[in-house]
Amino acid sequence: MYVIVVYDVNVEFVNKVRIFLKQYLNWVQNSVFEGELTEAEYNKIMSHLEKIIKKSNGHILCYIVRDKKYLKIDEIGTPKSEITNFL
Amino acid sequence: MYVIVVYDVNVEFVNKVRIFLKQYLNWVQNSVFEGELTEAEYNKIMSHLEKIIKKSNGHILCYIVRDKKYLKIDEIGTPKSEITNFL
Numbered sequence: 608m609y610v611i612v613v614y615d616v617n618v619e620f621v622n623k624v625r626i627f628l629k630q631y632l633n634w635v636q637n638s639v640f641e642g643e644l645t646e647a648e649y650n651k652i653m654s655h656l657e658k659i660i661k662k663s664n665g666h667i668l669c670y671i672v673r674d675k676k677y678l679k680i681d682e683i684g685t686p687k688s689e690i691t692n693f694l
Numbered sequence: 695m696y697v698i699v700v701y702d703v704n705v706e707f708v709n710k711v712r713i714f715l716k717q718y719l720n721w722v723q724n725s726v727f728e729g730e731l732t733e734a735e736y737n738k739i740m741s742h743l744e745k746i747i748k749k750s751n752g753h754i755l756c757y758i759v760r761d762k763k764y765l766k767i768d769e770i771g772t773p774k775s776e777i778t779n780f781l
């Protein structure tokens with residue numbers, strides 16, 4: 608499954624979410640990660656994020672396609688440098 | 695086609711992008727819009743956003759699926775109030 612995660616959390620949780628997601632997905636924009644996940648990895652991420660969200664009254668959306676072939680990605684411009692340096 | 699637009703633009707362009715996208719898509723998170731578009735609407739949005747990005751060295755990603763049936767959306771938490779009030 609190919610997953611896109613977008614999140615809006617209080618500033619004190621931003622790094623925590625970023626460092627956690629970086630273990631599984633690619634950081635592509637300020638609050639956006641994407642990449643291939645197994646079902647088990649996805650469930651693990653979701654349960655961890657749920658704990659964070661409960662503490663931070665944030666908001667997370669996950670867009671999932673069974674196979675990346677169903678997804679077309681268009682890009683305009685380039686990601687900010689802190690993203691490319693973090694990779 | 696179902697489209698998810700995520701954007702990272704300089705602060706002076708944020709409202710411009712938001713007001714523009716609101717004409718076509720649903721605002722679901724801080725810098726995230728989603729919704730159904732025709733090919734013509736999508737092309738119109740992209741050419742407009744390209745002009746904004748050239749001025750603001752921002753970054754936009756568009757995730758497109760031909761049909762929403764290929765997409766599963768999971769949500770944790772609730773969007774911030776300024777989003778629900780803006781709707």
